[in-house]
Amino acid sequence: MKYKLTKKQKKMLTRIIVAVALLAAVAITLRFIELPWWAELILYVIPYSIAGYDVLKTAFINLIHGQIFDEKFLMMVATVGAFGTGEYPEASFVMLFYQVGELFQSIAVGRSRKSIAKLMDIRPDSATVIRDGQEIEVSPEEVGTGETIIIKPGEKIPLDGVIIEGESSVNQAALTGESAPVDKALSDSVISGTLNLTGVIKVRTTSTFGQSTVSKILELVENASDKKAKVENFITKFARYYTPAVVIAALLLGIIPPLFLGIGSWEIWKVWLTRACVFLVVSCPCALVVSVPLSFFGGIGGASKDGILIKGAGYMEVLSKIDTVVFDKTGTLTKGVFEVDDVHPNIISVAELKDIAACCESFSSHPVAQSIIRAHEGHIDKSQIGEVSEIAGKGVKAVVDGITYYCGNGQLMDMCGAKWHDCHLTGTIIHVARDNGSEAEYLGHIVINDQIKEDAESAIASLKSLGVKRLVMLTGDKNNVAEKVAGKLGLTAFFADLLPADKVAKVEELLANGKGRLAFVGDGINDAPVLMRADCGIAMGAMGSDAAIESADVVLMDDKPSKIADAVKIARKTMGIVWENIIFALGVKAVILILGALGIANMWLAVFGDVGVLIIAILNAMRCMRRLKE
């Protein structure tokens, strides 16, 4: 990737080149000509000042403000100290290297920021809106809800909306990481931030830009650093004590040993002052302070490319430590697309039973209800339907044509007092009863089955191979249905017949029993309380669902359970890199401090310990951005 230097960086680069040339000239000249010490000093001070005058200036200003632990001030003390102890070339080179390092750091950070920004470059620049029959190009912010926009092939879809003319295929890779295009036809909804590939489409907008999916995602990823990881807080605290501690150690090292070893000897003072200068050079905790947040930022950016939105570094940390994953069944492990398998009527005909059930469920958006409605051939006359009331976790009670019906599970049948019986088939059984005034009359049941998602089995297997110990499924479904799904997928436990409130209680129980962290995976629609309760709430299938995006800590844009394992892998990789950097930076600094105190490490090594370590840590942090292989 190309990176353009800023004005300041260009100026710095010129100064460095001039200083290098001068320094080389001075070094070569002094090899052949013997000069008095003061002439040598002057010759070395020239390139030194060219390279480092801004450091000295800032150091002075900071000194006036009382900021003595500033790295520039310390660099000044260290180099002036080196001049004082007669190490003229060292003083100049150290300043020069410091500036080269600073420049490199500034470029590296600039590049990382650019490439992370590019990773998240899903923001559409413009929208073509049709107003009074004219096509006008405006910025997406200026388009209102309900306006008509036109999107040509190759353009980004700027706002969420519904197709009112034309058809096309759309690449949703920017949001889901899935590169296979999706076909979109009349009255299909399209999502902002996705790419229109083949046809010209006209879209009626359903949101403003601020409310659109793309804005929500950008906001989420950009504010992801708000929830800090524990490691970050540790580094912040550490940095606060590290610099003063090293500076005090340097002071002690420069003063105390000469007091005992030979207070009158300039040679002894020189040795210990040089060692103190080494301490000062490595006293900046920059390598840690930059690379840790940069790693998290890169990891979050890289994950977003795969359609995994992690709401903060804190959740990245939690994800990496997960040993329990609790799944909601419907819509998470199974498709949530139910099909009616069989209809077993009692007293009445098959068609009549289907008809009654469809009327009762006609106002419900629950997937089970939808399957009954789909199975009903012909039109449902909604004018016949009177009062419909939902009985949570049991079913519905509806008045159709003046007669009250109960439509739901066995518990509902018990409640209304119908003489019901169970079915020999496994699946979700919806029983229907008619209220005859004194008692309810059993009319039969409908058998419905959900389909397991194609990648659910491999998702469970890869979570197991990642060392996740407990894989638990919670469902409001009946025990035999749950058992069938759990057995097929190889889950370690399942709990069936749960009401929404029971799910929270179960998760709390699992939290209390577990050692590691617990993640709950749901579709984010009606499990917000459980998502909040878990250490890490993961919502999936979030394309276009605001509720899911808001309530979860980690959002999977598509509805593939295999993404959960990917999220854990990304989190572990990121945490691995974070710790690598922490251990590497602290290790090198510790070694240099020890060697410096013993007089083995010189100024050169110290500069490596400062800027060299920093640059290596930044380059390592950049690996977080890379997507997972396979």
Added chain:
Amino acid sequence: MKKTFELEDLDCANCAMKMQEAVLKIPGVKACEISFIKQKMTLEADDAEFDKIVKLAVKAIAKVEPDCTVLL
């Protein structure tokens, strides 16, 4: 009120941390985050005093690193 400002020539992460601490010490500042990576400052303070606090924050930042400028 909460507002985000861009920072130019914010060159070191440690300085960003020090700036954040300095801004947080200004009376009336409810929250402040200075992100070195994003080169941005998010400042939250009372509406009535906001402009005054922004001026103080700019001063505090200049004190830590004179090169760094807040784009208002």
